[in-house]
Structure formats: structure tokens, C-alpha cells
Amino acid sequence: MIDFGFKKAKSSTVNLDEVDMRLYYAVAEIEPDIKRCMECGSCTAACTSGPFNGMSLRQVIHGLQRGTDVRPMISGCMLCGKCSMVCPRGINTRHLLLTISRIYSK
């Protein structure tokens, strides 16, 4: 193919028709509380490791809903559990993260 010196960028659009939410529903099966998340960001703001490695539980949950691979992000969690102290919807966030990791490792 002739190189014209330019390339086509991949669209960043999230197409919900093609999003694979199986992992999200597999997590929700074990941790139904994940559905209660309203993405307020309290967990991310409280996160001790987030400022250093980009860990954000809100983005993890959002990523699962949009079918993206969240493994790189959850590897930044130190399981300190601070996020579960601030969650206004009372989600056991630490347990949720462990469940997500467990499902990935299967």
C-alpha cells in the first residue's frame, strides 16, 4: 500500500451496541451492590494509591459497564479499604475489587 504520509485514527466512540458487558454482569451476580454505584467519585478521591498510579474505582466500575479491560487499573489497588469508608451507597468496595480480580484470574 502506498504511504501517503497520513493515517486514519481509530474512533474513540463507545458503541453500546457492541459493548461486552458479560464481565460486569458476572461481577454483579456475586456483588449486586456494584449496580448501586452512582459514580460520585468519593472512592477515587479517597484512594491512597490513585494519585500515584491512576487507580480509580469509579473508572473501574465505569470501565466494566463499557466493556474495557480494567486489569491494569485494579493492579494499582493496595486494598487499604479507605474507599469503602466513604462510599455513600455503602458498597463494600474492597470486597468488590477482590471479586473483580478473582473473576479475571479465572
Add this chain to the structure above:
Amino acid sequence: MKETVVIIGGGIAAIEAARQLLSLGYSPLIVERSNSLGGHVAQWHRLFPDMTPAQDLVRQMISSISQAEICLGTEVASLNRLKDGYSVVLSNGRNVVCRAVLIATGFDLFDARKKEEYGYGIYNQVMTNRDLEQWFNTGNDPRVRNPKSIGFVHCVGSRDLKAGNSQCSKVCCVTAIKQAIEMKERFPAAQIYCFYMDLRLFGKKYEDFYINAQKDFDIHFIRGRVSQVDETIDGGVVVKAEDTLSGKPLKVSLDLLVLMSGMVCNAGSASIAGMIRADVDTDGFLRSKDNVYNIVESNRPGIFFAGACTGTKTVPETISEARSAALSIHNYLKG
């Protein structure tokens, strides 16, 4: 002889005010331009937060005012200030003289066709909140055909300066959630999305509705205002919005799109206000004497307001205001 109080409008504010005025010993006269009482609420199916059947509420309210005089299919032709009261000329030629007039003209639903980008009236599979309530009531709408995916667009014509409405219509957030739940109950296999800018769930048990919608009904909330709707070759629609929580553009195909049309001031309210030179507030609704302390009184003696003619209201707010207006009228008339 009981003193007559003219009530302009025949919705729930008018009916409740009439009921209270009857019990206070007055003779209310309801002037309603349509041919039935109950206004918008009578067209609704169920009311949040307890899923009360709207028809039952309206029927119960109407049965409480059998002593009131009701002129249906009648409009106010003119309203003139007299020395001590008002002369109300009705479109049926009748002239009523009274010392107090209650304006309960309510709201109009925003005409969703004005937001052309959403395709209401252009694409087949786009309907409004009112169309959906009517489908709940009648089961008869060709647009609802076992949908596999349904979208709800919040803030249609509300919080929209370009559409001329800066106000929040208050009830659409919870109505969208209510309707989403009702649709999920009817079509359990459907994926349901709500597109919102922010969720304003201020009322009693509204937030519980939201949590239930997420947890028990698997309704997906997408924070982003729909910017464009296109029709697909198979007759559905593709909706575009920004998934603002990930900062990415988003699209999804839907079998049915429901627009949450907001409340705008009833076009008739302004013309009635014009007859007695009552003020219109900066938001286009009628201006109360005081927006904190005295919502039901106008700046004209003997002219009172109840319900959504002064701003967007929920059903319980409207009913409370109607009671308050009746008491204010009573205090005014007894001097």
C-alpha cells in the same frame, strides 16, 4: 347567598381549591376550556413515589366538588377590574362579578418538535413522556412493539436557554425513572438507558426510586446530554451523546426513544394575566407577590394563583398550594 369565587382552570389545583372554598362556605365557579376536569394529571397513568393510579386520584378529587359550579368547554373572554372586584365574561356569554379570582391555568408540556435534533414528529420511534403515559393507559401506540432497547432523554426543553426555558421542570428526572421501571416490568429483556445531565431527585422517596432502578431493574444511567438522533434503516434510532464520565463520545441504537418534555407556562396564562395587567416573572411564569413568602398572591388585589401557572410544581406541591390559595382568598374576602 354564598359568595362566588371564579377559578380559571380545571386541573388538580383548581379542583382542590374549589373543594377548600366549598368547605369555607363559598361558591366556587370553575371555568375550564377543555371538556373535562383533571388537566394533565388526568392523562397520566401512575404517580410517583407510590405508583398511585392518577385516574383514581382525579376521580376522588372531582367527586369532592359536586357542589361546585363547573363550566367546561368555556374560556375567559375578558377579565376587568371593577371598583371592588372583577367582572369575568365567559365565552358562553355569561358575566360573573366576584371579589376574588383564582388563576390555576397550569402549564403546557414543552413541544418536543422544537428540539428538532431529537426527531420527535420526524422519526417513528421517538415519543414523549405523555405519549408513553397514554400508552400505559390505552395500550395502543404503534411505536411500542416489544422494544429490545429503550432510551429516556432527560431535560427536553428544560434547562435550555436556546429553547427559551431556563427552568428545571423538577418532575422529569423521577418521571423518567418511574417510566423506565414501568417499561422494564413490561419488557424485562430490554436494555434501558437514561441520558441525564444531573439527576435532581429532591422529593420524598425519589432517591429510593433511583437506587431501585439501578439495583433491581438494571437501568443504565449515562451522564451526557443527547446531541443527535438519527433514524436507522430498520426503523429504529441511533442516539449520540457524550459519556461524560469517561470523556468519550458514545452511541447506541434504540428501538424506542422517550423524550422527557418539560413544563412551560401555559400560553393562556399570559393572556389572562394581560387582561388584568398581572406581571409575568423573568422565567415566563406568572409573578407571585413574593416567591418565598407569598406565592399564591399576585400583585393585583383579589387575584390569586395556585399550581404550575407560577412555576414548575409536583402534584403534592400543587395540591398544598391550592389549599393555601383557598385560605388566602378566605382571609382576603372576610377582610
